Amino acid sequence: MSHGPDNTAFYTCGAALLLICLVKVPALVRRGRDMLLSAVVLLLFDGGLVFFFAAPDSIATINRVTGVPNFAAPFAYSALAFFGGASLLLIINWRPAPPDRTRRASRVCIAAYSLAIIAINVLFWVGHAPVEQLTLFDWYYAGTPFIREMILTYLVAQGVGTMATSVLCWRWSREVTGLLRAGLRILAAGYALHVCYDVIKLVAVYGRWTGHRWSFLVDQVAPQAAAPSAALVVCGFGLPLAGSRVARSVRSVTQLRELGPLWRELKHVPTPGATRTSLPWWSSPAVRLTRRKTSIYDALLALVPYYDTAVHEQVRRAALDHGHEEADAEAAAEAAMVVAACRRRHRPGDGFAGTPAAGPWRPGALVPLSRALSSPVLSSLREHPGAPQRKQPS
Structure with missing residues (x-):
């Protein structure tokens, strides 16, 4: 198609999410059994992949390399459904509940979204989608048997997960303070916009069923919700992580400056046994x-x-x-x-x-x-x- 979402926004947000994910990997290695941390890392990783795969240039490349028209569709939709599942898994591990109940709910969530991902791929191969569509796949094939069900499966699976995440983030933001509260509220807004993205596409699909040409909702209106949603999700995850470190660094620099006069007064006082070697330039x-x-x-x-x-x-x-x-x-x-x-x-x-x-x-x-x-x-x-x-x- 000649028009559609800009690739730059998708790649920028995807790279930012993957970078934040890499920052959290060392903590995951140290706390391998922490289900909450695992869910966060999975969510960040999959979110980054979603943005990469959703870019029109990536879709065209995947289709060309595989030689299968629209092969990128089940690939990207599986990542989107996984994103919804990772969001729900995060919710399950955040909410106060007995450990046994949390584990059972986590297993159910993993099983349900695994089945959704399997269904997306099976429905694609059972169906027939011979004409390549880079940005209008949802609308173009909304009435095609099996492909129609594949589209609905990924939209519903993703919508449920993102809606629940938005609600939970907003509730938690009223119980915490500081950068965590700001990050949760940004995440709530970002996930809410993502729900709008799903709803807009569902409206376009319904229009296709009823004979209306609402294709502009898919390739022009929906991306307008996806772009700010991506930016908000990146900021929401990044603010509590990077923001707290920046705040600590600013406080440290301020105290270093305030202690300057006292340090200059005392720096020539001999202190037997004390270490006064120079610190490496990269020291925080x-x-x-x-x-x-x-x-x-x-x-x-x-x-x-x-x-x-x-x-x-x-x-x-x-x-x-x-x-x-x-x-x-x-x-x-x-x-x-x-x-x-x-x-x-x-x-x-x-x-x-x-x-x-x-x-x-x-x-x-x-x-x-x-x-x-x-x-x-x-x-x-x-x-x-x-x-x-x-x-x-x-």
Whole structure:
């Protein structure tokens, strides 16, 4: 046919789904008995194949290589029915139910869709479809014995699976938050559009039975629902996976930047036994953040003999006199104690026996400690080493 859906959209979405599938393969290898994960991987894999096989160029190539007119039809329709079955299998393993019931339902689902796929292929070979149709197969052969039943089998099988998946994804989206909720709602919309794709084709088939020429529904209208459906399905599966990783990376990069001042203050403090080798260039931001925090903790502990509680108390009072909040004043006091300890370390014999009760190395205090290094109170301490001066009342 001279018109029809664009190949680029099919190939792009198919490649994206297969890429996401590959990302999940290592987890599947580690958890081979996880039926839920297996269903997700199967769904992604089959979804990618569906988009590849549904492209007009792929249909023409399959027909030409096999030498059988319309051989691609049962091939693509089997993949579409499998897609519906994988969706149902995913639903069965997601819903709360006793393990025995889940296993029984999974077996029934696998058996039912296996029979549907077998029926699609048997009906094609029993029927007669001699004229090649790249985009109008459903409409052109809607009245042909056996081929008609094959078309109905795949449309119903796929429609039931995608409709159930859409409903379940929407229900779950109301029970979760964050990226998972966003991904489920995108999936619900994507599967709903796929149901529209099936309904449009069924309407075209019905029109063929009643003598109406509604072929435009098959090759012009239905693809308009399939293209955004494909994009939404890709985004829905990709967002919880890639989105969470991106969010973690952004948080790690932000903390690395925030810890920069503290790291520069402490990087020359010797820490016996600590590892400070360079990380490989491909190390993730999370790994770099862990290494930086470890190095900072080691340096802070190495400065323990040089901490002066008097510096801590004096800077804290000075910060409060300058209008700082209690938390900010405490952070500034600890930062001042660290700066003074770094200087004192270079003066032999000038050490102290202990530290304040709330040491600057406690978990969660590194970022406030790093920010406090830019406090005006510390600027005064750097310029005039010694006891900070309290603000005089006006």
